[in-house]
Amino acid sequence: MIEVADLTKRYGSTTAVDGLTFTVRPGAVTGFLGPNGAGKSTTMRMIVGLARPTSGSARVNGHAYADLRAPLQEVGVMLDGRTVHPGRTAWGHLMGLARTHGIGRARVQQVIELAGLTSVARRRVGGFSLGMTQRLGIAAALLGDPPTVVLDEPVNGLDPDGVLWIRGLLRSLADDGRTVFLSSHLMSELAAVANRVVVIGRGVLLADDDIDALVTRSARDGVVRVRSAEPERLGRALAAAGATVRPVDGDLLEVTGTDAGTVGALAAELGVPVLELGTVAGTLEEAYLDLTADAVEYGGTGARAAAGDRS
Amino acid sequence: MSDGVAGPGAVALPARPGVTATRVLRAEWVKTWTASATAWCVAATVLLHAAVALVSGYNAAAPAAGGLSGLLSLGLVVSQLPLALLGVVVSAGEHHDGSARSTYLAVPRRLPVLVGRAATVTAVAALAGGLAVAAAWASLLPFADRVGVTLEAPDGDLVRVVAGTVLHLLAVSLLGLALGAIVRRPAAAGVVALVWLLLLDQLLTMLGSEVALAIRAAMPGWAGRRVATPDEGLADLVRAGLPADPWQGYGILVAWTVAALLVAAPVVRRSDV
Numbered sequence: 040m041i042e043v044a045d046l047t048k049r050y051g052s053t054t055a056v057d058g059l060t061f062t063v064r065p066g067a068v069t070g071f072l073g074p075n076g077a078g079k080s081t082t083m084r085m086i087v088g089l090a091r092p093t094s095g096s097a098r099v100n101g102h103a104y105a106d107l108r109a110p111l112q113e114v115g116v117m118l119d120g121r122t123v124h125p126g127r128t129a130w131g132h133l134m135g136l137a138r139t140h141g142i143g144r145a146r147v148q149q150v151i152e153l154a155g156l157t158s159v160a161r162r163r164v165g166g167f168s169l170g171m172t173q174r175l176g177i178a179a180a181l182l183g184d185p186p187t188v189v190l191d192e193p194v195n196g197l198d199p200d201g202v203l204w205i206r207g208l209l210r211s212l213a214d215d216g217r218t219v220f221l222s223s224h225l226m227s228e229l230a231a232v233a234n235r236v237v238v239i240g241r242g243v244l245l246a247d248d249d250i251d252a253l254v255t256r257s258a259r260d261g262v263v264r265v266r267s268a269e270p271e272r273l274g275r276a277l278a279a280a281g282a283t284v285r286p287v288d289g290d291l292l293e294v295t296g297t298d299a300g301t302v303g304a305l306a307a308e309l310g311v312p313v314l315e316l317g318t319v320a321g322t323l324e325e326a327y328l329d330l331t332a333d334a335v336e337y338g339g340t341g342a343r344a345a346a347g348d349r350s
Numbered sequence: 351m352s353d354g355v356a357g358p359g360a361v362a363l364p365a366r367p368g369v370t371a372t373r374v375l376r377a378e379w380v381k382t383w384t385a386s387a388t389a390w391c392v393a394a395t396v397l398l399h400a401a402v403a404l405v406s407g408y409n410a411a412a413p414a415a416g417g418l419s420g421l422l423s424l425g426l427v428v429s430q431l432p433l434a435l436l437g438v439v440v441s442a443g444e445h446h447d448g449s450a451r452s453t454y455l456a457v458p459r460r461l462p463v464l465v466g467r468a469a470t471v472t473a474v475a476a477l478a479g480g481l482a483v484a485a486a487w488a489s490l491l492p493f494a495d496r497v498g499v500t501l502e503a504p505d506g507d508l509v510r511v512v513a514g515t516v517l518h519l520l521a522v523s524l525l526g527l528a529l530g531a532i533v534r535r536p537a538a539a540g541v542v543a544l545v546w547l548l549l550l551d552q553l554l555t556m557l558g559s560e561v562a563l564a565i566r567a568a569m570p571g572w573a574g575r576r577v578a579t580p581d582e583g584l585a586d587l588v589r590a591g592l593p594a595d596p597w598q599g600y601g602i603l604v605a606w607t608v609a610a611l612l613v614a615a616p617v618v619r620r621s622d623v
Contacts, residue, residue, distance in 0.1 A: 088458040089451055090622040105458040109367040116455050121448035126386060132452070138377035139369055139456040143362025179452065184360035 040065055040218055041086060041187065045095035048081050048242075055081045057242040058095065063220045063235075065186070068213045070233035070250070071222035074331055078242040079222040080119055083191050087116050099187055111140050115180030119191040119222075122176070125165030129156050129175050132164060136182055146182065154178035155204070169196030177205070187218040194228050206232045230323040238330050245330045253326045260321030263294040263302050268312040276309055277302065290314065371462050378466035382440055382474065391436035392478040395519070399429035399482035404489040407499045416580025417500045419511040422486050423578040426515055427548065429482055430522045430571065433475050434543040437526025440467050441614075442536040450623045464531060464618050468524055468611070475523040479516035507581045514577030514596065521574055521603045522547065528610035531618050547571035567593045574603030 041063040048056040056078040063069045073079050084090040086097040088104035096103065099114050107113045123132050133147045151160045154174040159167070164175065173196050180188055193209075194202050209232050213219045223229050229236060229250075236253060238246040246253055254260060267273050270292050274284045282297040294302055299318050306313045382388055402425030416423075441464070444450035457463050493499045526543050533539035547570065554566035566572050576584065576599030587594035 084622070087455060089454060091620065107458065109369060110458055111456055112363065112367050118451055118455075122452045124385075124444070124447050124449040127384075127449075131384065132449075135377050135381050136452060136456045138380065139373050140367065141364035141370075141373050143364070145362035146360060147362075149361055184363060 040100055041189070041220055042098045042101075043082070043086065043095075044097075046082065046085060046092050046097055047094045048078070048085060048090065049093045055242050056085070056092075056239075059239065059242070059244050060095075061237050061244060061247045063218055063237070065218040066213060066216050067234040068209050068219040068221070068232050070229035070236040071220060071239075072224070072226070072229060072236055072327055073222075073239040073245075075224060077239050077331075079239065080191055081242075082239070083116075083118070083189055083220075083222060087114060087189060089118075109140055109183065111136060111142070111183035111185065113183070113185055113187065115183065115185040115188040117173075117176035117180040117188075117190045117193060119195070122179075123164045123172070125163065127164055128161050129164060129167075129178070130160045132175065133179060133182060136179060140183060142182060146184075150178040150181050153181060170198055170201055173197055174201070177208070185217075188212060188220070190219075190221040192223060193221055194223065194225065202228070226322075226324040226327055236323070238327060240331045240333070250323060254321040254323055256329075257321035257326035258329050259319050259325050261295070261298070262319040263297060263299050264291060264315070264317050264319060265294060265299075265302050265306070265313060266291045266315035267306060268314065269309075272309060273306055273311045276305055280305060293319075369457055369459075369462070371465065374457055374462040375466040375469055377456075378463060379470045379473075382467065382470045385439075385443075387439045387443070388436060388474060391432040391439075392474065392481070394432035395429045395478040396481045396485045398432065399425035400485035400489045401425070402428065403486035407490045407493040407496065410496065410499060415586075416507075416511075416582045418487075418490075419508050419580035420583065421490060421499070422483055422508075423511050423515045423580070425482070425486060426518060426575055426578050427571075430519060430547060430575075431544060433478060433519050433523040434526035434529075434547055435540050436474065437471050437523040437528075438530035438539045438543055439536055440471055440530065441527045442530035442534050442539050445534040445623065446536050454623055460619050461615060464527075464611075464615065468527060471523045471527050472520055475520045476516060479519040482519075483512050483515055510596065511578055511580055514579075514600065517600060518574045518578050518603065521600070521607050522571070525570060525603075525607045525610055528607065528614040531614035532610065534617075534621075563592060568602060570603045570606040573599040576600065 043059050043061050046056055046059040047054070059082060071079055071083070081090060085092050086099060086104065099107070104110060104114065127135070129151065130147065133150065134144070137143070137147050151157055154177050156171065156174055156178060159171060164172065167175065173193060177193065180190065193205055197205060209219050209221065213234070233250055236246065236248065236250050237244070265273070267290060270286065270290045274286065274292055277284050277292070277294055277297070280297070283295045285293045287293055299316055303313060303316055403421050406421055406424055444453055453463055454460055490499055490501065494501055526539075529543050530536065530539045533542060550569060551566055551572050554562040554569070576587075576594065577596040579596065584594045584596060593599065
């Protein structure tokens with residue numbers, strides 16, 4: 040359980056995180072989404088005591104992180120970026136952490152196997168690929184068998200095998216009843232694994248919801264696409280019936296304010312042959328783009344319009 | 351946590367969970383002793399200290415000032431530097447490579463880390479100091495028949511000078527540790543240590559004015575080395591009208607070190623990493 044209350048971080052005149060309040064519950068995978076520079080990493084660093092909030096608080100399993108007696112056995116943390124001395128071996132790094140908690144060598148060996156690092160455990164971390172470094176980060180996070188894990192961009196740099204592995208791992212942690220909180224800027228990745236999602240932009244909370252509910256709210260959810268032999272006649276009839284019609288290309292129309300059954304019935308009445316008829320399901324990506332449309336810190340405008348594919 | 355990928359009977363978790371001072375000390379102890387910088391700094395200390403003794407023994411045309419005590423402690427001006435730098439690297443190095451974040455995630459109260467490092471660095475410096483004096487003595491043996499070399503301490507100040515040499519190295523390494531913890535950038539903190547302990551002394555000596563020499567007497571490197579100065583050298587200081595009490599001098603170094611550690615503590619505890 041992670042409880043963030045009115046959390047704020049200012050650097051000089053810049054407000055990186057602005058009054059965030061949300062709760063991450065056990066037994067689910069909660070995604071943490073936001074554009075680059077939205078304050079995701081800063082928020083996570085405040086949750087685990089590496090950065091001091093300007094105001095507000097963050098509590099993990101009911102305590103401020105710094106007050107935990109055995110933090111590695113309460114919260115497993117994997118941060119984005121370098122956190123290991125390049126001259127140390129994977130084994131040496133994990134042993135160094137384990138010693139602070141009196142965790143034994145057998146557990147270090149266990150997480151090394153779990154993370155698939157057995158063959159490189161005695162090699163210097165400086166020579167690791169990004170994927171191996173990520174796996175070492177996961178191993179460190181699981182060292183104390185914690186009920187809560189906080190992972191910043193865990194799939195970065197993993198190969199497809201690694202991505203599948205981590206999806207399975209996160210799901211099984213959540214099924215175990217643990218709290219799983221992970222950030223990502225890859226929507227598809229989060230959609231594949233998360234049940235809930237917290238979205239921030241420019242340090243402000245934009246959404247804190249079930250992924251399904253969020254997707255349903257997206258602008259394109261429920262849009263009816265109909266391809267017919269006579270798009271113009273059908274379009275006029277639909278507009279007359281109160282729907283909003285947008286010709287897409289050739290014989291395809293996108294219709295909002297109605298549903299597929301109504302459109303099909305109307306086409307049958309008119310005797311217009313329907314070639315294709317369906318309802319668009321919203322995606323997390325679209326919902327996310329709707330939410331963060333105004334909150335992109337570093338935006339290339341053209342690319343964004345193309346990604347959104349909205350007029 | 352019963353089953354699942356991460357928890358099929360997680361083994362070897364401690365019966366009494368928790369971060370303790372002893373556990374943190376053990377972690378920092380192993381980290382420091384297994385870092386290659388430690389071996390380099392100890393080796394550099396021993397070699398520099400012995401080299402100075404060797405060169406003075408080889409070149410001495412007349413009995414060296416202070417006799418054996420003088421020869422054994424002469425190298426301290428340069429041999430203190432690698433240990434000061436070791437202190438800097440032990441506390442600032444992890445900020446350079448990002449591993450400070452791992453360390454503080456495991457020990458979020460942070461101060462036990464500083465304490466554990468101070469204890470470890472003290473032990474490393476004691477070892478290096480002992481080896482340095484022993485190596486200096488060994489390097490004099492081949493020249494035992496030369497006029498400038500005496501393997502006897504005339505005034506019975508040998509114990510104080512040898513102990514003082516080691517004590518000076520201890521304090522200087524802790525001063526480096528504190529500087530590294532305050533500045534957090536190893537290169538910058540290293541330069542500060544180098545300038546403060548060596549170059550500033552030289553500069554003030556060159557200036558030579560009464561004010562300059564008074565300032566020099568209050569600087570940690572100069573003051574601390576009085577405890578490792580033979581009686582003969584101290585008598586010279588008295589004749590020059592300069593502060594000469596060896597333990598008072600060491601007290602000045604210790605005061606600087608304690609002050610620096612007191613500044614470092616809140617920086618370590620409170621700053622973002």
